[in-house]
Amino acid sequence: MHQTALTSFRVETRTRASSVFAAVAVVVVLAAFTAPFFVSRSVIQDLFFILTMLVLAQCWNLLAGYAGLISVGQQLFVGCGGYAMFSLVSLAGFDPILAILAAGLFATLIAVPTAFFTFRLYGPYFAIGTWVIAEVGRLAFAQWKALGGGTGTSLPREAVRDMAGISLLRDVFGMRAAQAGDAATYWLALILVLVTIGFIYRLLRSKQGLGLAAVRDNEIAARAVGVDAARMKTLVYLATAFLTGCCGALIYVQKQRISPDAAFSVIDWTAYVIFIVVIGGLGTVEGPVVGVILFFLLQNLLADYGSWYLLLLGLIGIATMLFAPRGLWGLFSDRTGIQLFPVRRILKGGPFAQDKKGGPNG
Amino acid sequence: MNWLDTILQGVLLGGLYALFAAGLSLVFGIMRLVNLAHGDLIIFAAFLILFLVSALGLNPFLAAVIAAPLMFAAGWALQFLLLNRTLGRDILPPLLVTFGLSIVIQNGLLEGFTADSRRISAGTLETASVPLGPVNAGIMPILTFASAIIVIVALNQLIYRTAIGRAFRATSDDPVTAGLMGIRHDRIFALATGLAMVVVTIAALYLGTRANFDPSAGPARLIYAFEAVIIGGLGSLWGTLAGGIILGVAQTIGAAINPEWQILAGHIAFLLVLLFRPRGLFPRAVD
Numbered sequence: 125m126h127q128t129a130l131t132s133f134r135v136e137t138r139t140r141a142s143s144v145f146a147a148v149a150v151v152v153v154l155a156a157f158t159a160p161f162f163v164s165r166s167v168i169q170d171l172f173f174i175l176t177m178l179v180l181a182q183c184w185n186l187l188a189g190y191a192g193l194i195s196v197g198q199q200l201f202v203g204c205g206g207y208a209m210f211s212l213v214s215l216a217g218f219d220p221i222l223a224i225l226a227a228g229l230f231a232t233l234i235a236v237p238t239a240f241f242t243f244r245l246y247g248p249y250f251a252i253g254t255w256v257i258a259e260v261g262r263l264a265f266a267q268w269k270a271l272g273g274g275t276g277t278s279l280p281r282e283a284v285r286d287m288a289g290i291s292l293l294r295d296v297f298g299m300r301a302a303q304a305g306d307a308a309t310y311w312l313a314l315i316l317v318l319v320t321i322g323f324i325y326r327l328l329r330s331k332q333g334l335g336l337a338a339v340r341d342n343e344i345a346a347r348a349v350g351v352d353a354a355r356m357k358t359l360v361y362l363a364t365a366f367l368t369g370c371c372g373a374l375i376y377v378q379k380q381r382i383s384p385d386a387a388f389s390v391i392d393w394t395a396y397v398i399f400i401v402v403i404g405g406l407g408t409v410e411g412p413v414v415g416v417i418l419f420f421l422l423q424n425l426l427a428d429y430g431s432w433y434l435l436l437l438g439l440i441g442i443a444t445m446l447f448a449p450r451g452l453w454g455l456f457s458d459r460t461g462i463q464l465f466p467v468r469r470i471l472k473g474g475p476f477a478q479d480k481k482g483g484p485n486g
Numbered sequence: 487m488n489w490l491d492t493i494l495q496g497v498l499l500g501g502l503y504a505l506f507a508a509g510l511s512l513v514f515g516i517m518r519l520v521n522l523a524h525g526d527l528i529i530f531a532a533f534l535i536l537f538l539v540s541a542l543g544l545n546p547f548l549a550a551v552i553a554a555p556l557m558f559a560a561g562w563a564l565q566f567l568l569l570n571r572t573l574g575r576d577i578l579p580p581l582l583v584t585f586g587l588s589i590v591i592q593n594g595l596l597e598g599f600t601a602d603s604r605r606i607s608a609g610t611l612e613t614a615s616v617p618l619g620p621v622n623a624g625i626m627p628i629l630t631f632a633s634a635i636i637v638i639v640a641l642n643q644l645i646y647r648t649a650i651g652r653a654f655r656a657t658s659d660d661p662v663t664a665g666l667m668g669i670r671h672d673r674i675f676a677l678a679t680g681l682a683m684v685v686v687t688i689a690a691l692y693l694g695t696r697a698n699f700d701p702s703a704g705p706a707r708l709i710y711a712f713e714a715v716i717i718g719g720l721g722s723l724w725g726t727l728a729g730g731i732i733l734g735v736a737q738t739i740g741a742a743i744n745p746e747w748q749i750l751a752g753h754i755a756f757l758l759v760l761l762f763r764p765r766g767l768f769p770r771a772v773d
Contacts, residue, residue, distance in 0.1 A: 194581050196522070241757060244764040245716070247577040248520035252712040253760075256753055259709060263750040390705065395589055402582055431593035438589035445582050446571055 189407030197254025205372030231369020276383025405451030500731030501631030525708030561683030719766025
């Protein structure tokens with residue numbers, strides 16, 4: 125209890141595994157950035173799919189695993205992002221890259237009234253409430269005749285061809301137009317993944333993140349010690365809407381064709397995402413990464429079986445929730461104690477042994 | 487009197503939505519479980535009735551009478567074996583498990599019955615109608631509405647007048663204390679879900695004879711049921727009927743203005759109620 129003993133304490137979240145991982149991650153990311161020069165277009169398209177699903181999964185994971193907001197309506201922000209990008213590019217002549225950011229802002233704008241309505245609903249009813257508003261979005265955009273109404277429309281060919289940086293890629297690296305387009309959207313997806321994971325990890329390690337975990341574990345107790353639960357939830361909801369909206373816009377820059385049923389699809393943008401997070405590990409940053417890889421492998425293996433494939437996904441999801449509620453990464457992490465994105469605060473430098481484990485998320 | 491007819495059709499449609507919602511409301515009231523597969527279970531029951539009608543050549547009403555105990559057993563088993571394991575302080579597991587179940591049922595039906603739109607034929611009843619003052623009302627919509635009222639009266643009688651209902655209410659208030667009094671909450675929950683599935687079967691009968699349905703029609707039914715519950719206010723079955731009627735009238739008025747606006751008008755009515763009366767029109771529950 126001496127002053128000197130007290131000052132020698134420090135709070136850290138870093139572990140040896142996470143330091144090693146950070147070094148490996150830098151190498152992997154650098155390698156990923158150079159990928160378009162070495163691998164074929166179809167691989168780049170697969171990687172693009174994995175990266176965009178990862179962004180959606182990380183966002184949903186932040187909502188459900190940390191903020192306790194179980195949304196079944198994330199397709200609202202994917203669809204709004206996609207449609208905002210389409211209208212800005214084909215009706216207002218924006219550059220797609222600028223339109224992606226504007227689409228994120230539009231999704232955030234939509235999230236404000238959405239939050240206003242759905243936050244009034246008690247826990248499980250919140251989930252259906254978000255779904256209803258996503259349906260409203262789908263029906264409303266189906267009325268927009270300038271963008272094809274219910275049947276949808278395509279992006280003008282020259283829009284992506286003339287996107288900022290594409291001509292550079294063609295001139296300097298001798299890429300063909302379609303190849304350059306794929307490479308550019310892939311890099312944007314990679315950047316979006318890094319921004320999303322970076323944002324989430326920083327948030328979780330910050331004071332606000334600790335407050336968020338406290339709210340999730342016990343909202344009343346957290347409010348009693350001064351955490352503004354409603355404000356935290358709203359901020360997280362708006363931030364994930366922005367990222368999901370950007371991701372939706374990016375997906376449709378690559379797809380170049382949009383229709384209300386596809387852009388607001390609950391299966392594509394929410395059910396798959398929930399599956400990825402649940403099977404990978406809810407409430408961890410690593411979980412969605414594991415989940416998205418597994419999801420991609422399963423999809424390639426079983427896509428030919430159509431509805432049997434979806435049926436199997438549903439069953440795997442149910443079994444995971446029942447027998448391993450913290451997912452594959454949770455199982456692995458519990459056995460080995462390894463965390464690649466540690467958020468648990470560890471007290472270092474004190475006289476006490478540090479082998480006592482607390483909760484998994486700080 | 488076009489408007490009077492539109493409103494009457496909406497009110498009668500509301501009976502169907504109240505039937506969708508009653509099962510959802512019952513389950514939520516007793517165990518705070520929101521079953522995201524509720525709509526898919528309605529469609530499942532509709533296919534079950536369709537199967538009995540086409541395979542055995544039964545009258546749809548008789549088929550529903552046979553389907554009801556089967557659905558009760560399915561609901562009982564579903565709750566006892568699966569959903570009871572997910573209940574707890576955390577609301578996430580039941581939501582995600584029922585969401586998974588919704589996808590399993592949809593795709594199972596797709597494999598079993600293909601994606602074709604189906605309809606249960608009710609013979610001449612389908613087109614029969616009676617004059618009500620200046621307008622005509624179909625016999626089937628009137629039967630639907632009457633069934634909704636009978637179901638609500640029966641459920642209210644069961645909940646407030648019988649020993650089982652007392653056990654339901656006690657378990658809803660406090661499962662642990664109810665357990666001390668000898669009530670096994672897991673069986674009460676299973677019984678409640680079984681009952682909800684009987685209501686689902688009745689809803690499925692009228693859904694299947696009224697309009698076409700296909701394996702992917704479930705989520706929309708869940709959404710209508712949910713909107714009726716929230717408009718009416720949690721915890722009140724009569725409120726749910728009122729919610730269903732408001733939703734039905736909003737939809738038929740929307741459709742009368744522009745057929746594309748039918749569903750959207752219902753959603754907008756729901757959002758307006760949520761805006762001005764966030765606890766619904768007739769709130770009873772305090773949670």
